[in-house]
Amino acid sequence: MENPSYIALSKQTALQRQMSVIANNLANMNTSGYKAERMVFREYVSKPSQTETLSFVQDFGLARDLTEGTTTVTSNTLDLAISGPGYFSVETENGERYTRHGRFQLNETGQLVTGQGDIVLSNNGAPITVPPGSGALTIGSDGSIDGVNGFIGRIGLVEFENERNLKRAENNLYEAKDERPDPAARSSMLQGSLEASNVQPILEMTRMIQVHRSYRATQNFMKTEHDKILRAINTIGRTQQG
Numbered sequence: 688m689e690n691p692s693y694i695a696l697s698k699q700t701a702l703q704r705q706m707s708v709i710a711n712n713l714a715n716m717n718t719s720g721y722k723a724e725r726m727v728f729r730e731y732v733s734k735p736s737q738t739e740t741l742s743f744v745q746d747f748g749l750a751r752d753l754t755e756g757t758t759t760v761t762s763n764t765l766d767l768a769i770s771g772p773g774y775f776s777v778e779t780e781n782g783e784r785y786t787r788h789g790r791f792q793l794n795e796t797g798q799l800v801t802g803q804g805d806i807v808l809s810n811n812g813a814p815i816t817v818p819p820g821s822g823a824l825t826i827g828s829d830g831s832i833d834g835v836n837g838f839i840g841r842i843g844l845v846e847f848e849n850e851r852n853l854k855r856a857e858n859n860l861y862e863a864k865d866e867r868p869d870p871a872a873r874s875s876m877l878q879g880s881l882e883a884s885n886v887q888p889i890l891e892m893t894r895m896i897q898v899h900r901s902y903r904a905t906q907n908f909m910k911t912e913h914d915k916i917l918r919a920i921n922t923i924g925r926t927q928q929g
Contacts, residue, residue, distance in 0.1 A: 695909045701726070702902045708749065709895050712886045718859055719759075720769075720787030721884040723752040723891075751851055756883040764824050765791040765799070768882045773844040773874025774861065776808040777801055783808070784860040785845065785853065785868070787882055793817055799842070803858050810843040810870070828875040844871035 705726040715721040727748050758768045767789035769775070774785035784805070791807055794800045799807040799815040806814045810830065817824065821834030830842035845868035847853065853861035 695905050699902060699905050699909075702898050702905070706895065706898050706902075709891050709898065712891050713888065713895075715859075716884050716886040716888050716891075718788070718884050719790055719881040720756070721859055721886065722754075722787075723884070723886045724749045724855075725752065726750075751853075751855075752885055753850065754885045756885040758877065758880050759883050760880050762879045763790075764826075764879065765793070766879055766881050767791065767826065767842070768877045768880040769844065769874055770877060771846075771871065771874030772850060773846050773871040774850075774868075776812070776843050776845055776868065777805040777860070778808055778814070779805045779860065781856075782862075784856055784862055786858075786860050788859045789876070789881055801858075805858075805860075808843050810841045812843065815840040815842065826876065826878040828877065830876050842876065844874050844876065845869060846871045846874060 708724050708726050712723045727750050753772070755770070758770075767775075769787050769789065774787055775789060777784055777786060786801070788801070790802055791799050792802065794804065797817045797819065799817065801807065809815050815832065817832070817834065817839055818836070821836060821839060823835070824839075825833045826842070827833075830844060832839040832842065847863065847866045847868060849866060852866045853863055856862045
């Protein structure tokens with residue numbers, strides 16, 4: 688395979704991965720608190736000789752769109768939307784994780800949990816248990832939970848110095864490997880609402896069409912290069928035979 692084909696193949700590989708990212712965004716367009724992702728590309732320069740320089744396409748990583756999604760009113764008592772850069776802390780079987788998906792519920796023991804059953808943590812890092820007979824719950828903008836018998840607990844919110852360093856995990860959760868969570872200072876909660884996904888379906892579909900066209904164009908280029916090589920081989924072969 689000649690160098691132009693290698694370069695074209697590197698572009699096709701990057702485009703294929705970009706298509707997977709776009710498809711994942713579209714699949715989560717209705718997932719509360721989901722943040723769209725974008726591929727980050729960079730040029731990879733190779734110098735196979737002193738007189739030749741080759742420029743390849745390399746998918747460097749993913750960038751997360753941190754724009755807040757619109758707030759949707761649900762009127763459900765345990766639905767919470769976050770205003771600001773904060774995250775809820777939840778305890779999973781793999782350790783502490785973080786999310787902006789605020790659709791919570793009570794389990795059989797009265798603990799506040801996510802839809803997957805992960806325990807929602809308080810501002811002190813402990814589970815929150817709602818006693819029987821607490822009646823209708825009121826949740827303040829600071830996460831404080833009150834029932835008919837008074838204060839029950841406070842839902843914890845954390846923020847990160849660089850939230851782009853959070854690693855996406857399953858179930859719309861994030862893992863903080865290299866980031867230390869701090870108590871939220873710029874965020875608040877809104878009861879009876881959820882933050883919608885910030886995916887813009889029309890833009891994602893447009894990107895999908897653009898990627899598809901670019902992939903097809905690259906495919907046609909590779910076929911043209913392949914045909915040129917075959918013609919050159921046949922021409923050389925006929926010359927040598929003659």
